[in-house]
Amino acid sequence: MGLSEVHQVLSMNDLRNKVVLRTDGGLKTGRDVVMAAMLGADEYGIGTSSLIAMGCIMVRQCHSNTCPVGVCTQRDDLRAKFEGTPEKVVQLFTHLAEEVREILASLGFASLQEVIGRTDLLTQVSRGDAALDDLDLNPILVRADGEGELVSSRDAARTDVPDTLDAQIVVDAKLALENGSKMQLSYNIENTQRAIGTRLSSHIVRRFGMTGLREGHVSVRLRGSAGQSLGAFATQGLRLDVIGDANDYVGKGLSGGMIVVRPSAAVGFVASENTIIGNTVLYGATSGKLFAAGQAGERLCVRNSGATAVVEGSGSNACEYMTGGMVTILGEVGSNFGAGMTGGMAFVYDEARTFMDRVNPETLTIARLQHPHWQQVLRDLVAEHAAETESLLAARILNQWNKAMRNFWQIVPNEIVPILDVPLTADDDLSKSA
Numbered sequence: 403m404g405l406s407e408v409h410q411v412l413s414m415n416d417l418r419n420k421v422v423l424r425t426d427g428g429l430k431t432g433r434d435v436v437m438a439a440m441l442g443a444d445e446y447g448i449g450t451s452s453l454i455a456m457g458c459i460m461v462r463q464c465h466s467n468t469c470p471v472g473v474c475t476q477r478d479d480l481r482a483k484f485e486g487t488p489e490k491v492v493q494l495f496t497h498l499a500e501e502v503r504e505i506l507a508s509l510g511f512a513s514l515q516e517v518i519g520r521t522d523l524l525t526q527v528s529r530g531d532a533a534l535d536d537l538d539l540n541p542i543l544v545r546a547d548g549e550g551e552l553v554s555s556r557d558a559a560r561t562d563v564p565d566t567l568d569a570q571i572v573v574d575a576k577l578a579l580e581n582g583s584k585m586q587l588s589y590n591i592e593n594t595q596r597a598i599g600t601r602l603s604s605h606i607v608r609r610f611g612m613t614g615l616r617e618g619h620v621s622v623r624l625r626g627s628a629g630q631s632l633g634a635f636a637t638q639g640l641r642l643d644v645i646g647d648a649n650d651y652v653g654k655g656l657s658g659g660m661i662v663v664r665p666s667a668a669v670g671f672v673a674s675e676n677t678i679i680g681n682t683v684l685y686g687a688t689s690g691k692l693f694a695a696g697q698a699g700e701r702l703c704v705r706n707s708g709a710t711a712v713v714e715g716s717g718s719n720a721c722e723y724m725t726g727g728m729v730t731i732l733g734e735v736g737s738n739f740g741a742g743m744t745g746g747m748a749f750v751y752d753e754a755r756t757f758m759d760r761v762n763p764e765t766l767t768i769a770r771l772q773h774p775h776w777q778q779v780l781r782d783l784v785a786e787h788a789a790e791t792e793s794l795l796a797a798r799i800l801n802q803w804n805k806a807m808r809n810f811w812q813i814v815p816n817e818i819v820p821i822l823d824v825p826l827t828a829d830d831d832l833s834k835s836a
Contacts, residue, residue: 403542405423405425405438405441405442405443406441406442406521406541406542406543407542408423408442409423409441409442409443409519409546410442410544410545410546411546413519413546414546418442418519422444422445423442423443423444423445424443424444424445424446424447425438425441425443425445425446425447426446426447426448426449427447428450429446429447429448429451430448430450430451431498431501432497432498432499432500432501432502432503432504432505433501433505435498435502435514436502436505436506436514436517437524439514439517439518439520440517440518440519440520440521440523440524441519441521441524441542442518442519442521443518444518448494448495448498451494452491452494453473455486455490455491455493455494456473456484456486456487456490456491457471457472457473457484457485457486457490458471458473459471465723465742465744466742466744467725467744467745467817468480470483471483471484471485472484472485473486476707476725476726476744476745502514509523519545521542521543521544521545522543522545524543525543526538526539526540526543566595566596566597566598566601567589567591567595567598568597568598568599568600568601568602569601570589571587571589571598571599571601571602571622572601572602572605574587575587575602575605575620578619578620579605579606579609580609582610582615582619584619584620585619585620585621586621586622586623587620587621587622587623588622588623588624588625589622589623589624589625590624590625590626591624591625591626591627591628591629591644591646592626592627592629593626593627593628593629593649594629595628595629596629596630596631597629597630597631597632597634598622598624598628598629598632598633598642599622599632599633599634599636599640599642599659600631600633600634600635600636602620602622602640603635603636603637603640603657603659604635606620606637606639606640607637610639612637612638612657612658613638613658614638614639615638615639615640616638616639617638617639617641617658617660618639618641618660619639619640620639620640620641621641621643622640622641622642622643623643623645624642624643624644624645624646625644625645625646625666626645626646627646627647627648627649628644628646628647628648628649628652628663629649630649630650630651630680631650631651631652631654632644632648632649632651632652632653632661632663633652633653633654633656633659633661634651634653634654634655634656635654635655635656635657636653636656636657636658636659636660636661636690637657637658637659638657638658638659638689638690639658639659640659640660641659641660641661641662642659642660642661642662643662643664644661644662644663644664645664645665645666646663646665646666647663647665647677647678647679647696648663648678648679648680649679649680650680650681650682650683650699651680651681651682651683651685652679652680652683652684652692652694653683653684653685653687653690653692653709653711654682654684654685654686654687655685655686655687655688656684656687656688656689656690656692656709657687657688657689657690658688658689658690659690660690660691660692660693661690661691661692661693662692662693662694662790662791663678663679663692663693663694663695663696663791664678664693664694664695664696664790664791664792664793665678665695665696667792672794673695673696673714673793673794673795674695674696674697674714674715674732674733674793674794674795675697675715676696676697677696677697677698677699677715678694678695678696678697678698679694679696679697679698679699679713680698680699681698681699681700681701681717682699682700682701682702682704683698683699683701683702683703683711683713684702684703684704684706684709684711684727685701685704685705685706686704686705686706686707687703687706687707687708687709687727688707688708688709689708689709690709690710691709691710691711692709692710692711692712692713693711693712693786693787693790693791694711694712694713694714694791695714695787695791695792695793695795695796696713696714696715697713697714697715697716697717697733698713698715698716698717698720699716699717700716700717700718700719700720700736701717701718701719701720701722702716702717702719702720702721702729702731703720703721703722703724703727703729704719704721704722704723704724705722705723705724705725706721706724706725706726706727706729706746707724707725707726707727707745707746708726708727709727710727710728710729710783711727711728711729711730712729712730712731712732712783712784712786712787712796713730713731713732713733714731714732714733714793714795714796715731715732715733715734715735716731716733716735716736717735717736718735718736718737718738718739718760719736719737719738719739719741720735720736720739720740720748721739721740721743721746721748721813722738722740722741722742722743723741723742723743723744724740724742724743724744724745724746724748725743725744725745725746726745726746727746727747728746728747728748728749728779728783729746729747729748729749730748730749730750730751730780730783730784730787731748731749731750731751732751732784732787732793732795732796732799733751733753733795734752734754734756734757735750735757735760735761736760737760738760738762739757739760739761739762739813740761740762740765740766740813740815741762743762743765743766743813743815744765744815744817744818745815745818746815746818747812747813747814747818748812748813748814749771749780749783749810749811749812749813750810750811750813751799751806751809751810752809752810752811753809757811761813765815765816766813766814766815766816767813767814767815767816767819767826768811768812768813769811769812769826769827770808770810770811770812771807771810771812772826772827772828773824773825773826773827773828774828775824776812776824776826777807780807780810780812781800781803781807784796784799784800785800788800812826814826
């Protein structure tokens with residue numbers, strides 16, 4: 403219904419040839435694709451069938467880290483069962499394409515482009531059931547007034563846009579990329595500049611591999627507001643220092659790099675009481691570090707599997723589906739903390755005594771810091787955060803550490819507790835404390 407209505411409205415306003423419509427949701431066969439085309443779609447997304455082609459058996463426990471066929475898990479024993487190959491997905495789409503061609507040929511058309519928007523080729527069939535036949539599908543089969551031959555906007559000339567800041571960074575980092583020289587670069591940025599550091603990371607990996615450079619070997623200082631996906635997939639050897647703030651998806655897929663975000667020393671507000679990075683930070687990160695002198699938005703560290711982060715507050719759904727890594731939050735968190743968290747560890751500074759009302763306690767072990775090992779781990783993280791960001795909050799916590807430590811919660815998924823290298827308590831008492 404949505405596809406048909408969008409196609410009709412765009413056609414009536416002489417905009418259809420300027421837009422590419424993509425649809426998905428339940429497309430499984432070539433017949434589904436042809437019908438979607440007749441309703442107005444130019445492109446087609448096929449997700450579930452692709453997963454099944456790779457071996458997914460739809461047990462619907464992706465969030466529990468127990469996928470029996472190894473598609474969605476971090477457990478090595480289960481990942482060993484994964485039998486998916488690129489060839490299986492290629493075969494799926496080859497068969498889909500063949501069925502599409504067969505259907506088009508039976509209708510007398512040579513290409514899918516010829517049937518896009520041709521709702522006149524569709525008719526409602528009678529099921530012989532009063533309840534079903536009472537449904538009137540004519541509104542979605544109507545061709546809009548003025549709807550003529552559809553010219554694909556994909557063939558039209560595209561407006562040239564300037565290359566990204568990363569292109570300039572790659573040029574400026576030539577010596578580092580060619581012979582491994584250590585470099586420091588500096589730029590002013592705007593929030594229209596996205597994925598800063600991603601292209602440079604690609605060049606680093608191609609030249610030196612994932613771990614060929616030491617941490618911070620190429621340091622990039624940015625002043626201003628970073629656009630979305632700052633440091634996405636940033637690899638080891640790259641360090642991004644932002645003096646300002648950043649939008650959503652900071653460190654998406656972080657792969658060994660370091661990201662530091664802090665406000666200018668000249669600001670007139672309290673950094674720890676204000677948001678400095680956006681939503682869905684460290685989504686799918688596998689390694690690396692993030693330090694942010696301020697609060698993060700919602701869904702902090704969702705699907706993080708190995709990165710380390712220190713922030714000064716977060717919105718709802720922090721550590722959602724997290725399977726690894728270590729997260730320290732020096733402030734209040736939003737609701738639904740730790741939903742689907744099956745790995746890793748978190749520390750939350752709960753000076754306001756609100757944390758226990760915002761966490762999912764059923765699957766998590768929540769305790770005060772009792773083992774000297776974990777106390778030292780946390781102190782080292784807070785000290786590193788203070789050194790990297792010059793955070794006043796971190797400095798205050800360190801100055802009164804013995805008192806502040808009593809305000810921290812240590813959060814670990816229940817299934818991870820028995821296999822920790824170091825237990826949560828010195829006497830191995832794993833009971834929760836309120």
